[in-house]
Amino acid sequence: MTADSSSLRQTIAAGGWSGAFTDITIRALNHCCSFQILKCIFIGEPQPEFLTLSAEFQARFLSAEELLTFAAFPANKLPEAFVREALAKGDECFGILEGERLASYGWYSNKPTEIGDGGLAIHFDPRFIYMYKGYTHNHYRGKRLHAIGMTMALKAYRERGLGGIVSYVAANNFASLKSCYRMGYQDFGSVLVAQHGKFFLAFHTPGCGRYGVKIRRM
Numbered sequence: 001m002t003a004d005s006s007s008l009r010q011t012i013a014a015g016g017w018s019g020a021f022t023d024i025t026i027r028a029l030n031h032c033c034s035f036q037i038l039k040c041i042f043i044g045e046p047q048p049e050f051l052t053l054s055a056e057f058q059a060r061f062l063s064a065e066e067l068l069t070f071a072a073f074p075a076n077k078l079p080e081a082f083v084r085e086a087l088a089k090g091d092e093c094f095g096i097l098e099g100e101r102l103a104s105y106g107w108y109s110n111k112p113t114e115i116g117d118g119g120l121a122i123h124f125d126p127r128f129i130y131m132y133k134g135y136t137h138n139h140y141r142g143k144r145l146h147a148i149g150m151t152m153a154l155k156a157y158r159e160r161g162l163g164g165i166v167s168y169v170a171a172n173n174f175a176s177l178k179s180c181y182r183m184g185y186q187d188f189g190s191v192l193v194a195q196h197g198k199f200f201l202a203f204h205t206p207g208c209g210r211y212g213v214k215i216r217r218m
Contacts, residue, residue: 033195033196034118034193034194035192035193035194035195036116036170036171036192036193037170037171037172037190037191037193038168038169038170038171038190038191038192038193039168039169039171039177039187039190040166040167040168040187040188040189040190040191040207040211040213041167041168041169041180041185041186041187041188042128042164042165042166042185042186042188042211043154043164043165043180043183043184043186044158044163044164045164045184046151046152046154046155046158046184047151047184050144050147050148050150050152050183051148051151051152051155053096053148053152054143056098056099057096057098057103057145058096058097058098059094059095059096059097059148059149059152060094060095060097061092061093061095061153061156062093062094062095062105064087066095067083067087067093068080068083068084070102075137076102076135077135078105086109089109089111090109090110090111091108091109091111092107092109093105093106093107093108094106094108094149094150094152094153094156095149096145096149098140102137103136103137103140103145104135104136104137104140104145104146104148104149105134105135106131106132106133106134106135106146106149106150106153107131107132107134108129108130108132108153108157108165109129109130109132110126110129110130110162112124112216112218113130113132114218115132115215118195119217119218120193120195120200120202120215120216120218121215121216121217121218122168122213122214122215123212123213123214123215123216124166124211124212124213124214125212125213126212127162128162128163128164128211128212129157129162129164129165129166130165130166130167131153131165131166132167134146134149134150146179147179147182147183150165150183151183151184153165166211166213167180167185168191168213171190187207188207188211189204189206189207189209189211189213190204190205190207190208191203191204191205191208193215200217202214202215
């Protein structure tokens with residue numbers, strides 16, 4: 001079995017034949033331009049099964065001092081320049097710690113946020129919070145820390161009066177989509193983004209309007 005046929009079998013297993021067709025189409029279009037289909041998702045109610053954390057972990061919003069300390073360790077995937085820029089914008093990071101070790105985290109913003117490296121940003125209704133850059137250290141994979149951290153953050157933001165969390169996942173990232181649906185996320189729309197050099201085109205399905213989701217140039 002070749003690597004390509006093995007990859008196709010895995011894609012079909014994860015996303016079915018329709019998912020495989022989506023994945024092949026996206027990959028083909030990326031030979032001529034940068035092309036993405038983004039599934040826009042929303043969660044408004046914390047799922048109780050993701051609000052329990054083992055005693056060895058602590059979960060909270062991390063301070064600027066803590067984040068800059070964690071930025072010094074490459075394994076945390078937190079470049080100092082990114083941390084300083086995010087904090088200057090007012091974004092927050094909700095993390096799960098084991099002692100002084102950063103196990104998992106996610107970033108949250110109430111302002112337009114850059115997506116990818118193409119100079120585009122996602123805009124959304126400020127009644128909601130936007131989640132991005134979720135990460136779990138390899139040592140802690142399989143413990144559902146990403147889901148738990150996000151659900152705890154959702155609970156905190158609901159207590160502040162916000163309506164829930166909006167986010168997006170690439171339509172051919174079937175593993176991430178499955179994880180998000182398990183947490184209680186639901187689709188509300190899709191965005192098709194094509195970009196070539198300085199030019200870009202974004203098509204938003206009608207459901208995006210309810211949450212104010214638009215892709216614009218930074």
